[in-house]
Amino acid sequence: MGARRLVIGISGASGAAYGIAALALARQAGVETHLVVSRSALLTLNQELGLRGADLEGRADVIHPVADIGASIASGSFRTVGMLVAPCSVRTMSEIATGVTSTLMSRAADVVLKERRRLVLMLRETPLHLGHLETMTRLTQMGAIIMPPVPAFYARPRDLDEVVAHSTARALDLFDIDTGAVRRWSGLKDALAGEMP
Template identity: 80%
Template sequence: MGKRRLIVGISGASGAAYGLRALDLAKAADVETHLVVSRSALLTLKQELNLQKTDIEKRADVVHSPADIGATIASGSFRTMGMLIAPCSVKTMSEIATGVTSTLMSRAADVALKERRRLVLMLRETPLHLGHIETMAALTRMGAILMPPVPALYARPKSIDEMITHSTARALDLFDIDTGAIRRWNGLKDSLAGETA
C-alpha cells in the first residue's frame, strides 16, 4: 500500500480528547492521518478542551471538510488502513449502520466497511437502550468493531491523560499500529496471584 494512512473522525460526542490523542499517536508512529471533524465536535472541543478548529487541524496531515463528499477518503480506490471514529456519537453510529451517508464522516466509514477495511468506533454513550444495542450488533455483523473507551484500571493510571492514552493506543492496536504508549499486560503480580488463589 505504500504510505500507511488512517482516517480519523471526531464526532460530537463527549471525549474529543480521544480523537486528538489518536492523531498525535498515529503521527508519532509515522502514519499519515486524514481528519474529519463534525460541526458538533467543534463545539465539544471548545467546551471540553478550549480548542479552536485550527488547533485541531494542525495535528493532522490532511484535513477534510465534513461536507466534502468528493474527498479522496470518500472513494474505495483511495487506499487506507481504515477508519477510527473517536469519539463516536450515537447519531454517527446510526448513520453508518443504516447506510445514510449524509456527511463525509459517515461516507468514509461506509467505504471502510464496503472495502472490508477496519472500522473502529469508540462509542461514547451510556446507559444504552435496546435501539443502541441493536445498532451496535448490526454494525458488528457488518464488520465494524465497537470499542467504547473503557478505562483500564488494572494499569493503575495516575491521571485522566494516562487513561485517554491507554484507550486510544488500544484502539490503534486494532489497526496494527504499535504506538509504544502503553504498558502491556504481563499477568498478575506474584503478590496478587497469591491473594486470589
Template identity: 75%
Template sequence: MSTASQRLVVGITGASGAIYGLKALELSRAAKVETHLVVSRAALLTLNQELGLQKADLDGRADFIHAASDIGATIASGSFQTMGMLIAPCSVKTMSEIASGVTSTLLSRAADVVLKERRRLVLMFRETPLHLGHLQTMVTLTQMGAIMMPPVPAFYAQPQSLEEMVTHSVGRALDLFGIDTGQVKRWGGMKES
C-alpha cells in the first residue's frame, strides 16, 4: 500500500491538451508515485480527437482508474490520503465547478476533497483568451488554496519538439507536489555572449 506522500490523483478534462494528463501519468510512474486517474466524458472525446485513443487505451497508464460517475470511489473521501491532485488539462467547466463547490462528477468531487483537506490542487487551465469571469474564478480558486498553472512553454529550455515542451510543462507541475522527474531543464542563469 502506498503512503499519502507517494499517491497522486490525476484528472483529465475535455479541454485541449489531453497529452498533458498522459505525460503526468508517465512521469509519475517513472518517479514511483501511485496514480489515481479520473477522466471526464468530454476528455474521452478529446483523447480520441487529439491522440486517436479510446477508453481502453488508458488501461495500464495509471495504477487505478476511477469512473467519473463513481462518486463512491476512494478519491471522493478525505480519509483517503494523497499528496493532492493535478488536473491536466483543466477545462473552464471543471474549474468553475470546483470554484463553486458543485461536485457533479468524481473529478470535481476529488478536487473539492483535496481543497477541504488542505492538500495541493494544481490546475493546468487550458483556455485563451480569458474574460473577466475566468479571471475571477481563478482568483476564487487561488484564495481557496488551488494553484493555477497554465501550461506555458519555457523557451529558455530551448525545446526541440512538442514532446519536450509538454514534458517540461508537466515536470514543472509535478515539481509543485515535490515530485522531481529529472526531466525539467532548470534555469541556470543568463549565458554570457
C-alpha cells in the first residue's frame, strides 16, 4: 500500500477543530489523508473557526467532494487503515448504523466497516437519549469505536488547543498512529504516593 492512508470525515456537529487537528497530526506522522466534509460541516467550520471550503486546500493529501460517490474511498479495493469522523454528528452516526449511504461520508464509513477496518466516531452530542445509545450499541456491535472527545484533565491542558490536540491524538492512537501529541499517563506523582491510605 505504500504510505498509510487514513480517511478523515468532518461532519456538521460542533467541534470542527477536531477534524482540522486530525489532518495536521496525521500529516506530521507521515500518514496520507483523504478528507470528506459534509455540507453542514462547511457551516460549522466557518462559524467556529472562520474557515471556508477553500481554506481546506492543502490540509489533506486528497479532498473528496461529499457528493462524489464514485471517489476512491467509496470502494473497498482502495486500501486504508480506516476512517476517523471528527466530529461525528448524530445524523452521520445514524446513517452509518443503518447502512443508508446517501453521501460519500456515510459510504466511506460503510466501506470501512464491511472491509473490517477501523472506524472511529468522535461523537459530539449530549445529553443522550435511548435512541442515541441504541445506535451507538449497534455500531459497536458492527465493529466501530465510539469515542466522544472527553478532555483528559490529568494532562493539565493549558488551553483549548491542547484539549483538542490530546483528544484527537488519542483517537489517532486507535489506528496505531503515534503523533507525539499525547501526554501519556505514567501513574500518580511520587509526591502523592506517600499520602495514599
